[in-house]
Amino acid sequence: MPYETILVERRGKVGVITLNRPKALNALSSVLMDELARGLDELEADDAIGCLVLTGSEKAFAAGADIKEMQDKSYMDVYKADFITARWEHITRIRKPVVAAVAGYALGGGCELAMMCDFIIAADTAKFGQPEITIGTIPGSGGTQRLTRFVGKSKAMDMCLTGRMMDAQEAERAGLVSRVVPAAELMDEVIKVAERIADMSRPMVMMAKESVNRAYETTLSEGVRFERRLFHSTFATEDQKEGMAAFVEKRQPAFKHS
């Protein structure tokens, strides 16, 4: 079935999903979020793809959940449908890495969606914020939780209570984004990063992702034990033998993803 609100492309080993509702600044409607889940599943299932990129337009990664769609919902509507989280958290269950390439506005649900990716590379035009307070609600898809883990309590409170936006430089200083690049170079830079990841051993990439994510869900000692067990398991793989042999033989590894 064709997509109406996203574009799904393959650039070699990299799968790119572009949010595509330009007239609404990529407001995250239920149709868009359903299509995003479908697009992610399509790329997850494609063995040729080693890394995913999620991006928007020059003006907006996404300006949040679709306010026009939400405004008339009742408490029962949102409670019974478990609006918004059930649908939105799909991206966090993707096992391949997902890099967010953010230019322009990443507000509300847009900021939350970017934070659900594995890391964020921002254009120097990016603006992050949780402005829900300004429209009479609060973040509903992890904004108060993930933002606090990224930037700490003081800045998260400031963002969530005032609804102010953070520019790309502040977001980098605060640890929300991993790097900032000139807007004109955003996609080239992100594709280079994604290609580098896609060239690594796929099972090792998945294990590293799983292990870093465990840091958010458990204690330090449990996390370190989890990491060590995964580390041990890498010694049962062909790619560990190949990677270390290639280092010793001073050549590039040829990973078989096994």
Ligand SMILES: CC(C)=CC(=O)SCCNC(=O)CCNC(=O)[C@H](O)C(C)(C)COP(=O)(O)OP(=O)(O)OC[C@H]1O[C@@H](n2cnc3c(N)ncnc32)[C@H](O)[C@@H]1OP(=O)(O)O
């Ligand atoms: C996940 C949860 C629980 C909650 C949320 O995400 S709530 C939403 C949080 N986001 C916001 O509150 C941001 C809303 N948008 C804005 O404040 C502004 O649009 C802007 C600052 C991002 C850009 O302002 P600008 O003047 O440049 O552009 P606009 O004329 O305001 O917008 C263009 C066009 O897009 C529509 N739009 C923008 N954001 C949304 C949105 N979140 N939902 C639905 N539609 C949105 C806007 O209405 C306008 O369309 P029309 O010209 O047809 O009205």
